[in-house]
Amino acid sequence: MARAAAKVAVTVALPSMLWPVMDGRKELVIEAAMLDELFAEIKSRHPRLHTHLFTERGHLRTHVLILLEGMNVRWLDDWSAPFDAPKQVTILQAVSGG
Amino acid sequence: MPAVTLVIGTKKGLFLAESPDRKSKWNITGPMMKGWEIYGVTPDPRHGRRLYAAVGSFVYGSTIHVSDDAGRTWRQLENNPRYPEDAGFQVKQIWTVVPGRADEPDVLYAGVDEGGLFISRDSGTSWQEVKSLNHDPSRVEWQAGAGGLCCHTIMPDPKRKERLYAAISAVGLFRSDDGGETWASKNEGIPQPAPSPKYKYIGWCPHKLVFDVADSNCLMRQDHMGVFRSRNAGDSWERIETGLSSGFGFPIAADPRTGSYFVIPLEKDEYRYCPDGALRVYRTRDGGDSWQALTKGLPQTDAFTGALRDAMAVDGLDPCGVYFGTTSGQLYASADGGDSWRQIPGALPRILSVTAVAG
Numbered sequence: 001m002a003r004a005a006a007k008v009a010v011t012v013a014l015p016s017m018l019w020p021v022m023d024g025r026k027e028l029v030i031e032a033a034m035l036d037e038l039f040a041e042i043k044s045r046h047p048r049l050h051t052h053l054f055t056e057r058g059h060l061r062t063h064v065l066i067l068l069e070g071m072n073v074r075w076l077d078d079w080s081a082p083f084d085a086p087k088q089v090t091i092l093q094a095v096s097g098g
Numbered sequence: 099m100p101a102v103t104l105v106i107g108t109k110k111g112l113f114l115a116e117s118p119d120r121k122s123k124w125n126i127t128g129p130m131m132k133g134w135e136i137y138g139v140t141p142d143p144r145h146g147r148r149l150y151a152a153v154g155s156f157v158y159g160s161t162i163h164v165s166d167d168a169g170r171t172w173r174q175l176e177n178n179p180r181y182p183e184d185a186g187f188q189v190k191q192i193w194t195v196v197p198g199r200a201d202e203p204d205v206l207y208a209g210v211d212e213g214g215l216f217i218s219r220d221s222g223t224s225w226q227e228v229k230s231l232n233h234d235p236s237r238v239e240w241q242a243g244a245g246g247l248c249c250h251t252i253m254p255d256p257k258r259k260e261r262l263y264a265a266i267s268a269v270g271l272f273r274s275d276d277g278g279e280t281w282a283s284k285n286e287g288i289p290q291p292a293p294s295p296k297y298k299y300i301g302w303c304p305h306k307l308v309f310d311v312a313d314s315n316c317l318m319r320q321d322h323m324g325v326f327r328s329r330n331a332g333d334s335w336e337r338i339e340t341g342l343s344s345g346f347g348f349p350i351a352a353d354p355r356t357g358s359y360f361v362i363p364l365e366k367d368e369y370r371y372c373p374d375g376a377l378r379v380y381r382t383r384d385g386g387d388s389w390q391a392l393t394k395g396l397p398q399t400d401a402f403t404g405a406l407r408d409a410m411a412v413d414g415l416d417p418c419g420v421y422f423g424t425t426s427g428q429l430y431a432s433a434d435g436g437d438s439w440r441q442i443p444g445a446l447p448r449i450l451s452v453t454a455v456a457g
Binding site for chain 2: 016017018020021047048051052053055056057061063064093094
């Protein structure tokens, strides 16, 4: 039986427009083993934040840019790939959002 | 405590303007919710100084925020109106949140784009879609107006428990007499700007409505096609534009003490700014039979601006204070029922909504 991937600390930096949603916090630290799990944790623990990142259909909002260690997550093939070390995630307003 | 607090929703945040006497000095604070579009702010007098705000972003979507101190602090609701997955459409923007009647203190209504009505029976903790309206068979032919396919005005009848009105841009005004179980189109007498080939009861564009202050069977309606009045709960409408510079416009407001109504005409739908470059508010004191231009203190030259449907408010005091904000970010106040006006200093972002909270 394969062992479950180990959770790591993921530091999530928020854009300034979303600081008030999180009571002024500019970043969160969430334990997660992979991107899918990170987003599930955000949905579970921070639903007020999650609704601003994902549509009601569960799709990443068109003009939200999420970077995993500088890489646009939209270009990643697999959001269930295990993290190998603590990660930095940055959420930004995409240029397409004006 | 200020005599009046204006809660100003703009395209880039929420501002407060406060004055001790509604005349001499206004103090502006903000922006709060910096960068967010504040579509509509509605008082909930059932709960003290509570306000609800419909807040949105092109990037981050739309949610409802609530304040219990007349707009000084806000918190986002955890759950917001959202269509189920099988609905076929999504909530692009929440336009308005409206409290239910005084005897149903936990009821809230929300109007959204893509055109729909939601109800909460637990003060916004959870929301349910009003499917009877949102999934009307005619929906296949609903077409968005310039501002979107928005349910922008919701009016529970204060005198009739089961009666509710909902206005959807470019679709029409609907009335329910059974608490939202069924709906009827209430637009007869108004020209149809967007007729539907199959469903003859849709294709109107109400902009804003208010109840008559004394009789909720009587409604005043600023429509895309003009200004109208109904004396039979919307069953039929008559045009009431004598004296107006134009029938096109967006906001309409009512002074609850005197029964005066106010509109801000714009030069036709193609242009949407003041006729002749003159910013005028019009008032009727005879229920719409005639209108008078109010210009003292308002610019009468080179004023090519306008006001959006939720950008005018009254404070209900005696004499009535009337306030409006423009698409150019100017804010105007009258402390004498519209007889005279002054601009509140400041250059704000495009003003989407103005709400007056007395005291």
